[in-house]
Amino acid sequence: MAEIKLTDLxxxxxxxxxLHHVEGEISDGEFIVIVGPSGCGxxxxxxxxxxxxxxxxxxxxxxxxxxxxxxxxxxxxAMVFQNYALYPHMSVRENMxxxxxxxxxxxxxxxxRVEEAADILEIRQYLDRKPRQLSGGQRQRVAMGRAIVRxxxxxxxxxxLSNLDAKLRVQMRLEIRKLQxxxxxxxxxxxxxxxxxxxxxxxxxxxxxxxxxxxxxPIELYxxxxxxxVAGFIGSPAMNFLPASIEAEALILxxxxxxxxxxxxxxxxxxxxxxxxVRPEHLVPDEIGPIVxxxxxxxxxxxxxxxxxxxxxxxxxxxxxxxxHVAAEPGSKHSFSAAxxxxxxxxxxxxxxxxx
Amino acid sequence: xxxxxxxxSLLTHFVLVLGVIAxxxxxxxxxxxxxHDQFRMNQVPLPLWPGTHLWDNLxxxxxxxxxxGTEGAPVWLMLLNSLAMAMxxxxxxxxxxxxxxxxxxxxRFPFRMTCFWMIFITLMLPVEVRILPTFEVVANLxxxxxxxxxxIPLIASATATFMFRQVFLTVPDEMLESARIDGxxxxxxxxxxxxxxxxxxxxxxxxxxxxxGWNQYLWPLLxxxxxxxxxxxxxxxxxxxxxxxxxxxxxxxxxxxxAMIPPIxxxxxxxxxxxxxxxxxxx
Amino acid sequence: xxxxxxxxxxxxxxxxxxxxxxxxxxxxxxPASQAMYQSFLIEDAFGLGSEFVWFENFQVLWGDQHYLxxxxxxxxxxxxxxxxxxxxxxxxxxxxQRVVRxxxxxxxxxxxxxxxxxxxxxxxxxxxxxxxxxxFPYFLDFxxxxxxxxxxxxxxxxxxxLAAAWKQVAYNFLFYLAAMQSIPNSVIEAAAIDGxxxxxxxxxxxxxxxxxxxxxxxxxxxVYAFFETxxxxxxxxxxxxxxxxxxxxxxxxxxxxxxxxxxxxxAQSVILMVLVIAMTVVQFRYxxxxxxx
Numbered sequence: 040m041a042e043i044k045l046t047d048l049x050x051x052x053x054x055x056x057x058l059h060h061v062e063g064e065i066s067d068g069e070f071i072v073i074v075g076p077s078g079c080g081x082x083x084x085x086x087x088x089x090x091x092x093x094x095x096x097x098x099x100x101x102x103x104x105x106x107x108x109x110x111x112x113x114x115x116x117a118m119v120f121q122n123y124a125l126y127p128h129m130s131v132r133e134n135m136x137x138x139x140x141x142x143x144x145x146x147x148x149x150x151x152r153v154e155e156a157a158d159i160l161e162i163r164q165y166l167d168r169k170p171r172q173l174s175g176g177q178r179q180r181v182a183m184g185r186a187i188v189r190x191x192x193x194x195x196x197x198x199x200l201s202n203l204d205a206k207l208r209v210q211m212r213l214e215i216r217k218l219q220x221x222x223x224x225x226x227x228x229x230x231x232x233x234x235x236x237x238x239x240x241x242x243x244x245x246x247x248x249x250x251x252x253x254x255x256x257p258i259e260l261y262x263x264x265x266x267x268x269v270a271g272f273i274g275s276p277a278m279n280f281l282p283a284s285i286e287a288e289a290l291i292l293x294x295x296x297x298x299x300x301x302x303x304x305x306x307x308x309x310x311x312x313x314x315x316x317v318r319p320e321h322l323v324p325d326e327i328g329p330i331v332x333x334x335x336x337x338x339x340x341x342x343x344x345x346x347x348x349x350x351x352x353x354x355x356x357x358x359x360x361x362x363x364h365v366a367a368e369p370g371s372k373h374s375f376s377a378a379x380x381x382x383x384x385x386x387x388x389x390x391x392x393x394x395x
Numbered sequence: 396x397x398x399x400x401x402x403x404s405l406l407t408h409f410v411l412v413l414g415v416i417a418x419x420x421x422x423x424x425x426x427x428x429x430x431h432d433q434f435r436m437n438q439v440p441l442p443l444w445p446g447t448h449l450w451d452n453l454x455x456x457x458x459x460x461x462x463x464g465t466e467g468a469p470v471w472l473m474l475l476n477s478l479a480m481a482m483x484x485x486x487x488x489x490x491x492x493x494x495x496x497x498x499x500x501x502x503r504f505p506f507r508m509t510c511f512w513m514i515f516i517t518l519m520l521p522v523e524v525r526i527l528p529t530f531e532v533v534a535n536l537x538x539x540x541x542x543x544x545x546x547i548p549l550i551a552s553a554t555a556t557f558m559f560r561q562v563f564l565t566v567p568d569e570m571l572e573s574a575r576i577d578g579x580x581x582x583x584x585x586x587x588x589x590x591x592x593x594x595x596x597x598x599x600x601x602x603x604x605x606x607x608g609w610n611q612y613l614w615p616l617l618x619x620x621x622x623x624x625x626x627x628x629x630x631x632x633x634x635x636x637x638x639x640x641x642x643x644x645x646x647x648x649x650x651x652x653x654a655m656i657p658p659i660x661x662x663x664x665x666x667x668x669x670x671x672x673x674x675x676x677x678x
Numbered sequence: 679x680x681x682x683x684x685x686x687x688x689x690x691x692x693x694x695x696x697x698x699x700x701x702x703x704x705x706x707x708x709p710a711s712q713a714m715y716q717s718f719l720i721e722d723a724f725g726l727g728s729e730f731v732w733f734e735n736f737q738v739l740w741g742d743q744h745y746l747x748x749x750x751x752x753x754x755x756x757x758x759x760x761x762x763x764x765x766x767x768x769x770x771x772x773x774x775q776r777v778v779r780x781x782x783x784x785x786x787x788x789x790x791x792x793x794x795x796x797x798x799x800x801x802x803x804x805x806x807x808x809x810x811x812x813x814f815p816y817f818l819d820f821x822x823x824x825x826x827x828x829x830x831x832x833x834x835x836x837x838x839x840l841a842a843a844w845k846q847v848a849y850n851f852l853f854y855l856a857a858m859q860s861i862p863n864s865v866i867e868a869a870a871i872d873g874x875x876x877x878x879x880x881x882x883x884x885x886x887x888x889x890x891x892x893x894x895x896x897x898x899x900x901v902y903a904f905f906e907t908x909x910x911x912x913x914x915x916x917x918x919x920x921x922x923x924x925x926x927x928x929x930x931x932x933x934x935x936x937x938x939x940x941x942x943x944x945a946q947s948v949i950l951m952v953l954v955i956a957m958t959v960v961q962f963r964y965x966x967x968x969x970x971x
Contacts, residue, residue: 138578611796
């Protein structure tokens with residue numbers, strides 16, 4: 040069992056730096072999800088931990104041991120690939136046994152481990168089939184079985200569910216989580232799907248453009264997003280952003296509407312411009328509320344209703360999510376209010392969270 | 396077909412049957428000639444229907460004196476020589492091409508591109524355009540009249556290397572990554588993963604290279620002076636020359652038939668692989 | 679063209695490319711550069727010494743009517759071989775792709791000649807056209823044609839073209855059939871709905887869609903006719919009668935091994951190499967456009 044430590048990790052391809060000074064500590068048995076849009080460097084980071092990409096500078100340590108220079112096979116890790124990477128010419132059993140065979144384990148031990156893993160994953164009846172005779176979900180299980188039999192210190196998952204259909208994805212998501220909790224193996228999981236990230240991870244590392252935007256629990260990310268990017272990335276529908284300014288400790292929208300301001304740190308200068316973030320589900324219908332939306336489209340989702348429109352008196356898009364069914368006509372006006380503690384303020388230049 | 400038109404269907408089959416007849420005619424005539432005795436084969440017009448002497452001709456060609464008037468090697472030895480040459484060329488080409496394609500695709504090393512271009516250049520140098528100096532090299536190396544001399548100079552092939560390179564490039568990167576995590580070294584990966592994954596391509600290439608090797612003509616003609624090294628394909632020419640004095644067409648055509656049967660057998664029996672290999676090697 | 683991940687550096691890749699590189703160096707690059715070098719030399723009459731003469735060998739070739747004739751002859755020969763074998767293959771493939779069941783049977787029956795060595799193809803045709811015994815001269819006699827390719831240069835040329843084209847039909851047929859079968863059925867069906875009959879569909883839809891294949895095959899067939907037909911010529915006519923079937927490859931061989939004119943033969947080799955390189959470049963351009971390397 041192992042903890043992982045990333046210290047000032049940088050990756051460059053030639054002159055282009057694609058990962059910038061990544062820091063992070065992952066404790067033993069923790070399930071970490073690295074999440075971000077495509078091209079943010081999340082797969083590269085995972086592959087560096089696996090040893091499939093070299094480290095440009097910085098250090099990766101697994102269980103207190105520097106692994107930068109170690110071969111992937113010497114790092115005591117197992118990886119589940121996006122396209123499963125099963126050897127097509129080998130049966131399921133051979134696929135799972137291959138790594139153990141190379142490590143020269145005894146035949147009996149290999150068989151014991153393979154069958155044990157097959158039982159856990161309920162794929163025992165497929166052991167003698169070839170990968171092409173299996174469905175997508177079954178292949179996914181075999182890929183995990185191949186990781187399990189190695190009894191590694193760390194599991195690495197590279198978008199393992201992205202090739203499955205939506206329903207199967209939800210089901211496998213739960214299974215992966217249960218399996219990880221049962222085995223208690225430190226895991227790093229890469230995905231671009233924020234729902235997957237929120238449901239799976241003990242903690243999430245949000246990457247954007249090669250920078251770590253925030254590293255925290257799902258609730259921390261939701262409640263106190265560290266940047267505009269995280270705020271917009273986590274949560275669905277995405278957070279609304281409205282330009283505003285702070286004057287005499289009051290929050291004034293660009294339309295002149297004044298809101299009860301959240302607690303603002305003293306050094307926040309008077310008259311300074313801020314970016315106000317408010318989640319659609321935190322807009323509460325309130326007939327005398329200060330936030331008025333000119334509705335131009337209504338989405339009925341059953342459990343709740345989404346009202347899309349513009350902030351009255353401006354061209355700023357805004358969405359409100361209201362529980363239950365709401366009768367609203369396009370063109371009508373609806374008023375909302377929001378609790379001050381649920382408002383987020385960001386610096387419009389750095390896009391960082393202003394401490395509240 | 397989109398619509399049913401009995402008349403066009405009829406025309407289609409008619410044209411195709413005509414084509415098959417035209418294409419097969421020379422082979423048919425060869426076969427017919429191999430089934431008649433020498434006497435019948437000197438009467439005009441020559442027969443178009445098989446006779447009864449196939450076994451006699453085969454027996455005489457393979458184990459008898461063969462064609463009188465030529466001091467050639469026995470035909471069975473020529474067949475053996477051809478087989479040895481074809482096997483050495485095809486297996487040799489496959490082996491060295493697999494290895495070099497593996498190196499070029501899966502390793503990053505200094506002078507990698509230099510190696511690539513040196514191999515590529517062989518594509519532009521068919522043996523016909525460099526016969527004389529190549530002949531000198533082989534002569535200086537003392538490889539005349541040997542299986543090595545017959546096969547090795549024809550072994551280096553850019554085509555096969557390119558084909559394997561293509562095949563390897565289509566193998567997903569994750570195969571290698573997963574093998575590395577499993578702890579497989581380069582040669583283990585090569586033998587355990589890469590070779591089994593490319594086995595149909597190897598077989599397809601074998602069909603083509605076997606035919607290429609078996610049908611070599613100019614090169615063996617130059618470097619074998621010893622009759623015991625003659626290949627069956629070469630011998631036809633000598634027989635044609637002899638035929639001007641003693642026209643034993645039944646024996647010549649039986650020999651031609653024997654020379655054609657192995658490659659034709661390979662093509663027909665491995666047709667699917669052959670077609671796949673052909674379209675993939677050249678495209 | 680590179681894998682994302684590589685094996686760590688080691689001497690291994692050098693060992694892996696060594697066999698092929700060694701053979702390439704010894705049997706390809708060295709002889710080719712020798713040919714290049716020799717093409718600048720003229721040996722004296724006794725073969726004792728040689729003199730470096732720059733481009734004199736090439737100039738001699740350029741002024742040699744025999745060589746220039748061989749050059750044009752080769753061009754005409756290879757164009758006719760390509761046209762004949764591709765034309766027949768196109769017609770057969772066009773009909774074969776219409777056959778729903780049995781297309782594979784026809785394919786099997788049509789691909790045999792690919793396996794026949796050029797020299798054997800020559801032997802078969804020379805037998806069929808043997809002036810005294812052959813089947814064809816026997817029938818040609820009825821229509822008043824006196825066939826003797828040992829004496830008539832045009833007839834000799836026709837015979838080698840027939841033999842060379844016959845062998846290549848199989849190859850062209852396979853490529854044409856594959857190209858036609860890769861045309862989406864919906865395109866053909868759309869044309870049928872537009873009212874185009876089978877013949878019209880062939881000329882207005884299929885033929886333009888397979889034009890890349892036609893171009894590719896044209897290059898391949900030219901290369902084939904340039905180099906691989908040596909065996910046919912050698913078996914059927916030995917370049918004769920006179921020089922009426924002496925194509926470039928045959929002349930290189932003849933001048934070098936029979937005439938022992940090393941410098942001249944080497945200069946011819948160099949010219950042939952330039953031709954192959956040109957054709958390879960053309961072919962590679964095409965391949966590159968088609969396939970992502």
